[in-house]
Amino acid sequence: MVTWDDIIKFRNASHVPIVLKGVQCKEDVVKAMKLGLGGVVISNHGGRQLDYAQSSIEVLADTVKYCHEQGLTLDKSKFSIFVDGGFRSGSDIVKALCLGASGVGLGRPFLYSMASYGQPGVEKAIQILKTEIEEEFKLLGVCSVDELNESFVDLSLLKLKTASVSYSEFDRNYVPLPQPQFYR
Numbered sequence: 001m002v003t004w005d006d007i008i009k010f011r012n013a014s015h016v017p018i019v020l021k022g023v024q025c026k027e028d029v030v031k032a033m034k035l036g037l038g039g040v041v042i043s044n045h046g047g048r049q050l051d052y053a054q055s056s057i058e059v060l061a062d063t064v065k066y067c068h069e070q071g072l073t074l075d076k077s078k079f080s081i082f083v084d085g086g087f088r089s090g091s092d093i094v095k096a097l098c099l100g101a102s103g104v105g106l107g108r109p110f111l112y113s114m115a116s117y118g119q120p121g122v123e124k125a126i127q128i129l130k131t132e133i134e135e136e137f138k139l140l141g142v143c144s145v146d147e148l149n150e151s152f153v154d155l156s157l158l159k160l161k162t163a164s165v166s167y168s169e170f171d172r173n174y175v176p177l178p179q180p181q182f183y184r
């Protein structure tokens with residue numbers, strides 16, 4: 001098992017910033033920051049490890065609140081918080097950026113795009129996300145990621161696991177790709 005002592009050894013031995021993936025609580029994000037790591041990836045590995053673990057966006061939101069409470073400033077130039085797990089749309093990505101994420105990772109959407117349609121499927125997935133993010137920016141009235149901030153997100157329903165949100169942006173932007181030849 002990798003421990004914090006190992007992480008310190010890696011940090012001391014490395015000339016490149018160490019970014020710790022799989023961080024699942026606010027305290028560990030702050031610990032990584034205080035240890036001088038380059039950043040963390042808040043991730044529950046796509047929810048594939050432990051049922052009912054907190055979602056990554058919840059941990060990110062908790063971290064932001066915790067840092068405020070502790071009087072800690074998140075300096076993106078020194079410490080990057082990346083996040084992945086369950087992000088499926090442009091608005092999902094923008095929400096994480098509003099909360100201070102330096103980047104958002106997507107795993108299965110690209111895996112499924114690739115498995116279904118190959119490279120054109122992955123390119124299409126990127127294009128859908130780009131369109132959705134541009135729409136979000138227009139609707140929020142911002143031109144760049146730097147203009148995003150926490151005031152754009154309503155976290156009051158984040159803990160409500162049964163909330164059902166319609167996926168209107170997906171319905172609006174998604175154009176089915178033609179079936180591969182062998183399905184016809």
Ligand SMILES: Cc1cc2nc3c(=O)[nH]c(=O)nc-3n(C[C@H](O)[C@H](O)[C@H](O)COP(=O)(O)O)c2cc1C
Pocket residue numbers: 021022043044045046047084085086087105106107108109111
């Ligand atoms: C098939 C598969 C294998 C994965 N293997 C690993 C792994 O070996 N190590 C790891 O840290 N994360 C692994 N992950 C998790 C991804 O790195 C990433 O955190 C996750 O897919 C992001 O969530 P999303 O798929 O909901 O976008 C795996 C994910 C999938 C779908």
